[in-house]
Amino acid sequence: MILDLDIGNTLSKWRLKDGDSSEIRSRGAVWTREEWRPGADIPDLDVVEAVRISSVARRAVLEETVALLRRRVGTVHVARSTPEALGVANGYEEPGKLGVDRWMGALAGYQLAGGCCAVDCGSAITVDFVLPGGRHLGGYILPGLRLMKESLKLGTRNVAIDPDSEAEELLEPGRRTVEAVNHGIYMAAVSAVNRIYSEVCDQQDVALPMLLTGGDARVVSRGIQVPHAVWPDMVYGGLEACFPLTAAERAGRLSGAPQVPSPVAMEKIRAALAFSMLL
Ligand SMILES: Nc1ncnc2c1ncn2[C@@H]1O[C@H](COP(=O)(O)OP(=O)(O)O)[C@@H](O)[C@H]1O
Numbered sequence: 001m002i003l004d005l006d007i008g009n010t011l012s013k014w015r016l017k018d019g020d021s022s023e024i025r026s027r028g029a030v031w032t033r034e035e036w037r038p039g040a041d042i043p044d045l046d047v048v049e050a051v052r053i054s055s056v057a058r059r060a061v062l063e064e065t066v067a068l069l070r071r072r073v074g075t076v077h078v079a080r081s082t083p084e085a086l087g088v089a090n091g092y093e094e095p096g097k098l099g100v101d102r103w104m105g106a107l108a109g110y111q112l113a114g115g116c117c118a119v120d121c122g123s124a125i126t127v128d129f130v131l132p133g134g135r136h137l138g139g140y141i142l143p144g145l146r147l148m149k150e151s152l153k154l155g156t157r158n159v160a161i162d163p164d165s166e167a168e169e170l171l172e173p174g175r176r177t178v179e180a181v182n183h184g185i186y187m188a189a190v191s192a193v194n195r196i197y198s199e200v201c202d203q204q205d206v207a208l209p210m211l212l213t214g215g216d217a218r219v220v221s222r223g224i225q226v227p228h229a230v231w232p233d234m235v236y237g238g239l240e241a242c243f244p245l246t247a248a249e250r251a252g253r254l255s256g257a258p259q260v261p262s263p264v265a266m267e268k269i270r271a272a273l274a275f276s277m278l279l
C-alpha cells in the first residue's frame with residue numbers, strides 16, 4: 001500500500017492507495033494541530049510500503065511525521081517546491097518559498113490540462129496560473145472561508161457554511177448575523193476568484209481551464225461563473241506525478257482526475273470583466 005499525506009494548516013489528509021491496482025482503499029483526516037494517537041482516524045502503517053508527503057504545516061510537524069514514518073516504512077518521499085518540475089517553471093522569485101501544496105496542484109493541473117488556473121480552497125484560498133508552455137506565473141493568496149469568519153470575532157464561527165448550500169441563496173443579503181457573515185465571506189471568496197481568473201486570462205490573452213480543490217471547493221464551485229472542475233485529489237495528483245510508483249502513475253494517469261473543462265472564449269471573459277467594472 002502507498003500512503004499519501006497532504007498536511008495543510010487545518011487538516012492532515014491521508015489516503016491509502018493499492019500499489020498493484022492503483023485503487024484508493026481508504027481515506028481519512030486528522031486536525032494538523034493534534035498529535036496522532038491510537039483510536040484517531042489514522043492509517044494502519046503495517047500495510048504501508050511507501051509514503052509520499054506534501055506539507056505546509058510548521059517544520060516541526062513535518063519533521064516529527066517523517067521521523068515517525070521512517071521508523072516504520074521503507075520509502076518516504078517528501079515533496080519540495082523546486083525551480084522546475086515536469087515541464088513547469090516555478091514563477092516565484094525564490095521557488096522554494098512557494099507553498100508545496102500549491103506547487104503540487106500546479107503540477108497536477110498542468111499534467112492533466114496543460115495551462116491551467118489551479119484554485120485551492122482550504123485554510124487559505126490560493127489561485128495559481130500555469131500558461132500552456134509550462135510557465136507558472138505565481139498567484140494569489142487570500143484567507144479561506146473559515147479564517148475570514150474567525151477574523152470577524154462575531155461569535156459565528158461554529159456555524160459553518162453548509163457545503164450543499166445553493167450559491168443563489170448565499171449571494172442574498174443576510175438577515176441574521178450568521179447569515180450576513182456567511183454570505184459576506186462567500187461573496188468575498190467567489191468574487192475574488194472570478195475576478196482574478198478574468199484579469200489574468202485577459203492579461204495573458206489565454207482562456208485557461210480552471211481546477212478547484214480543498215475542503216471548501218464544492219461550495220466555492222457553485223459561485224464560480226466560468227467552466228471549471230472540482231478535483232479533490234489534486235494535491236495528491238502532484239505527488240503521483242512527482243513520485244510515480246504504480247503502473248498507472250508511470251503511464252501518467254492521475255487518480256480521480258476530472259474531465260478537463262473547456263474554457264469559454266476569450267471575448268466572453270473580456271465582456272464579463274468589462275461588465276464587472278461597468279465599462
Ligand atoms: N468536515 C470538515 N472539517 C473541517 N473543515 C472543513 C470540513 N468541511 C469543510 N471544511 C472547510 O475546509 C477547510 C479545510 O480545508 P483543507 O483543504 O483541508 O485545508 P488545509 O489544506 O488548509 O488544511 C476548513 O477551513 C473549512 O472551511
Ligand SMILES: CC(C)(COP(=O)(O)O)[C@@H](O)C(=O)NCCC(=O)O
Pocket residue numbers: 008009010056097098099100101102120122123124125126141144
Ligand atoms: C498559502 C498556504 C498557507 C496555503 O495553505 P493551506 O490553506 O492549504 O493550508 C501555503 O501554501 C503556504 O504556506 N505557502 C507558503 C507561502 C507561499 O506560497 O507564498
Ligand SMILES: [K+]
Pocket residue numbers: 120121122123124125126214
Ligand atoms: K489552500
